[in-house]
Amino acid sequence: MSYMKVTTSNLLIALVTKKKSTLQLDRSEWCDVVALSRQLGFLPFLYHISREENTFSLMPKSVASQLKSAYYELLKQHDSINWHLAQLRKNNPSSLKITLLKGAAYIAAGKRNAAYRLLSDIDLLVERKFLNDAEFWLFINGFAVSVSDEYDDYYYRQWMHELPPFVNSKSGLIVDLHHNLLPISSKRHINASLIVDSGIELEDNFIVPSDEDLIIHSAVHLIQDSVFDRSLRDLCDQYWLLTDYIEQNITSEQLIDRAIKLALGTDLAKSFSLMSEVLNLPLTDEESDFVKQSLRRKRLWALEKKCYIIMLHQPVKSEWRVKHHVASLYLFVKSHLIKMPVKLLIKHAGMKSYKRIIGLFKKQEKGS
Structure with a gap:
């Protein structure tokens, strides 16, 4: 049973889990669902299910036009991403092995959820020892680091799992280069070669993670992320990936074993728990035992789970209430405590606060 009821998110969840048809939505409900789906980058999903259910021509015209527009935007994004990836493959002088992550991987692997979500960037993974070669490779393909601040650049390179974002000088497409x-x-943090070596090579040194690793990374991204206005989309990604995986493999045994091997079993267990609670995903006895064993010593999981459920049932951001801000703050702090030791977190927070204050003073000086 959910900790809270939010009509719009529950409507969207019912559409995702096929407990409700688009034919059952009235005009007011459509407006609410479209607004939330826009925030989630989820409008193409509504377009696809309305086409599958043959209800597209029956919905309000104002809704249909927005869904159709989102669908064409998705096609344009996919064309752009595929074109850029093709250029990157051609111009790969040192034959780097590049692993696609998240949205780009879903597109390349032909995953169902690739057709349901809009993208904001391309995520790539290389082993850390090849970072200099990868950065040069992006440079000769027209991508440059977008961060000009010395401290931010140092922070990314010294402590994070990725370099500062790269932006294409002509198209504006963003690439996040992970190691x-x-x-x-x-x-x-794990050895990236574990992901690369178990991946599937498509062509010309471009690799897609195994199905197990795609699901595990999606779970890690949800549990470790510090931005929560699209949490439901991330959970639905896992839901679709997992249901398709089970359909092909019958059992999640290999998935669970892989998560444990990568020392990321806790993230997958939390994801299973949230999918069961929010999306009513039935767990097998094996999956339930895995969740219990993985989380039994996590004393704060009950509070953390409640915060996640609040954020997974959130309305559009402009309608957030106090509980959404509190839950978001708790999860934000939690995610940063996972990412870095307390001393480093305090130092980083202090530096960012100092820079923000200095920036405000400079703005005031310019204005006076």
């Missing part, structure tokens, strides 16, 4: 799934400063 790990978790920050270096985290005790839980």
